[in-house]
Amino acid sequence: MAQLLAEKRDFDFVMWEQFNNEKFLENEKYEAFNKKTCDMILTEARKIAIKEMLPTMAEGDKVGLKFEDGVVTTPECFKPVFDLLKEGEWGNLGVPEVMGGQGAPSFVASAVSEYFMAGRSALSSYVSMGSGAAAMIQLYGTEEQKKKYVKRMVSAEWGGTMLLTEPNAGSDVGALETSAVKNPDGTYSITGNKIFITCGEHDLCSNIIHPVLARIEGAPAGTKGISIFIVPKYFVNDDGSLGDRNDIWCTGIEHKHGIVASATCSMAMGAKGTCIGYLLGNENEGMKIMFNMMNGARMHTGLQGLAYASGAYQLALNYARERVQMRELGQPHDAPPVTIIKHPDVRRNLLWMKSYVNGMRSFYQYMDYQEELSKIADTEEERALADGIFELLTPIIKSYLANRGYEVCVQAVQVFGGAGYTKDYLAEQYMRDCKIASIYEGTCGIQAMDLLGRKMGMQGGKVFMTFLAAIQNTIDEAKGLTELADLGERTQKMLNKLGEVAAHLGKNAMSPQYKTAFAHSLPYLDVMGDTIMAWMNLWRAVTATQKLAAKPKGKDLPFYEGQIKTAEFFIRTVVPTSMGRMDTILDMCSAAIDISDEAFGGL
Template sequence: MIPYNAPIDDMRFTLNHVVGLPAVAQLPGYEAADADLVDAVLEEAGKLARDVLAPINWQGDRDGAVLENGVVRTAPGFKEAYKAYAEGGWNSVPFDPDHGGQGLPWTLAMPIQEMWNAANMSFALCPMLNQGAVELLSEHGSEEQKGKYLEKMISGEWTGTMNLTEPQAGSDVGAVRTRAVPQGDGTYRITGQKIFITYGEHDLTPNIIHMVLARTPDAPAGVKGISLFIVPKFLVDEDGGIGERNDLRCAGLEHKMGIHASPTAVMAFGDNGGAVGFLIGEENRGLEYMFTMMNNARLGVGVQGVGIAERAYQQAVAYARTRTQSRALDGRNPEPVAIINHPDIRRMLMTAKSQIEAARALTYTTAAAFDRAKRSTDAEERKRARALNDLLTPITKAWCTDLGVEVASLGVQVHGGMGFIEETGAAQHYRDARIAPIYEGTNGIQANDLVFRKVVRDGGQSAFALMAEMTTVALAAKEGPGDDLEVIGANLHDALHVLEQTTNWLLEAAKTDVRAAAAGAVPYLRMFGITVGGWLMAKAAMAAQAQMAQRGADTRFLDGKLITARFYADQILPQVQGLMKPIVAGHRTVMALAEDQF
């Protein structure tokens, strides 16, 4: 497996010229995020990813995490890497300074998290779940709970988890059976089992703070009867120190297709009478609170897709540059050439590169909307930003993770037969990437969320508002200098026309045949993702074109940005037209077969 080098130039360009980080840095509380600090953060994060996290990735996949006598041992090097990560202050980047955070924008946190996931996805899962737990407690915890847990979780001294899934429930959270019985002293006794708990048990930190969904005895059925509890591995003393062990344990580790170094635990609560839990907020509002953590995690998972795609792409490029095979098609050189000279290899590499850059811009854009929704001083701007963040979150999670799998698969293909051999490392990227479309709500669930909760619910208002903004960019690109911008703008405009037509069809279909709308949800999300990607690539192309005329410009880098955006417009955006018919007509056969005909 080749070394990982963070694509800092592209990250910086995307932050400054596509997403608008300088404007985000003007929001109250974010003023410290000036250009010098951003550059320093990206450079130092890149070093940690390259020198500490990436070197232990392959061995972590080989050795994995191990459960021994009730204790989970992480893979060799992980404890030392986590110590370096926490001591470097990386866990605290986007959090409230009142609890030890650095108070920097989530927009800046996204490229950092991309680096962790690209370097070592198994490692990065632990901080990702912890950051979601921190966000949850920051939004919904009591002042006492914040004072007891947040500082240590923000510093990384302790980590947090999300405990939703149960064997009989899967993604149907309303079927949760874990019980929480009030004790009359403000505590609850938690009994039950949770599965698929990422870093539910490990040896990286002395305490783990579990966020657990459970039902109280008199709770109504379904999702309206779920409450949320803090259930620490070790109870916390009044002075903030670690007390006695709580009644919970890791009952087993899952044997997975990938992310072997990430311990995915089966957690048992209450073997000896019940684990002590502390209610967050009010009873029966647990799922509402948990969505704060889930939406944070969905953005984090989208970034995972980008990170693993970037790692697979870097490895594929390195292999294509060094692997010689067959003569060049132009016949000028009788000797075998590096396979990067062959058109089909170029097609695969450009397909990966262009979509990675689009997906990267999407994850950063979603985070920027989150920052504006939290910090803007203008109420209307906060409202618009919140609507945009809500709309883009399921697209970010699903489209970016699907791309992670597709690009990792292309990476294997570029390697040819050697890609199927574990020693090259290409197969690990594919195996690791495959989980991301499944967890934090499968991508089918994300597609239904987009269609029914984000588009149909408000009559398409948020979707059409974004389309109007994207149309402005398309028209500006069409009028820009040069053939490249004209084609980029025209193809984006065509895609937007199809997206608008399809959205109108879905709005009508949802009124009369909800199954027809649901049957087209996944291709609709893909259509939306491709179009949003085209919008962001058009913005990148216009920025690159404008910078080329400036003195001292890196014309080679900027020319690459323009060519990549043109490839996206030529090769990726036209796929939108092909997705329309399966949505508006193909739904008829989705449900046509009887069960016994399968």
């Protein structure tokens, strides 16, 4: 039977066979969870995503949002689904119990999020933004702030946002102009305008709690002088009831290329009267605190790339199995036409997509694995190293999954031919919705600078070396298996070369050629991502080869064989092009830096 969204079998494989996550469930922290409950959660989430969410995807895109007198109305079809998710407490699955969540392990929560994002990309942000903002309040808020806001944000009764961007402060957050003046009662009066604020205003929640970045009068310029404030849409009384309206208003919404029904709002504070904000944490610590939410949001953005790619791949695969066109290559002229999945170029394209979707899902689950380790590994050193690996790879999970996810969506549209260019199928919507992932939460270019400028040298390079050693382990396992020895050797060459490129680029980044080095930072992030894809596909193949030794029957047989063929495809056809890209980095062409502004032309 044709599948919609990711096959649950693949999650089972990654969670229980590739990563052996069962060991985490032995920790007392996860007393309420075992493999069976995790299975049930995932099966139910998939059912909701397919039966309840997916049917609203095209309609939400077509109807879009209505903006009138500061009020944003979401598509009618969103409301029952939002209520279903709220009542089922799906938004708080992975949130710690102390915050009112269910405390599920991150590998289960992210698998559920992948389903919900692929089921309805624009709707899922309304559900998840509250939890992200609440986590910051939980970490840095006073007892009173925690009591007032956290549980109701986590339960999706109230929404959440993050207000950083301003017309003159996009990538350069430190340039923000929103100001805060301390009042005698300890609150702050906030004045300023923010743009592009996701879920800044909508009708799905009774209140919205806005974390706002602003500069207190007299604070230093740049990021050092930024503080963060809790600005509720409605004030909250001591008994938890809603009070007066605060002076924070939506002044307009963007008309966008994708995620059409996700409200992207311009917000004005203090324009009509007084906008009151409550300091979160200490003065001038705003960036440090906000990074907490932004790191989670970066993971989430990477997950968008994976979820849309996975949804689009599955649609393309179904179409390729149904669409009949032309006879099979090498058959006589009067041979009957066949489904397009029989044509070599379509097969190549499908396997190319599958290799990325598989690699990206395993990579995401690897991040979840590190997150679990960072919380419950036995020693402090192990926990710190897991945390370090998570941090090192955060810019890659964000950027690489966003960009490759988009490319997978583009290729899915291609499989549909002309039909893919119409709105009759969801592939083009996945493609449009996916583009934003490379732009928000820090563009890909900014992530690449973070990787090269800050992350590579973490703990004196120890984190990066540990990461390389983890890849080496899988390669050694593959070399020990006759069937995979050649793929192991090829991946070894790639890994060796990545080490060489990293050393070369790191050295140049600290030399007078630093600008040229940074011109190669995104290609470098990409080859690191390619190496991770090769690693994850090889790891899948190693696991599958071990399982095949037990002579599995039924659907397991093609499933495991599929892992090996997918790894072979990626390592023999994509890895060589990535090795070529590594050569270009080693060559350190400086033309992009040397060319004069005028010589770009167009003046």
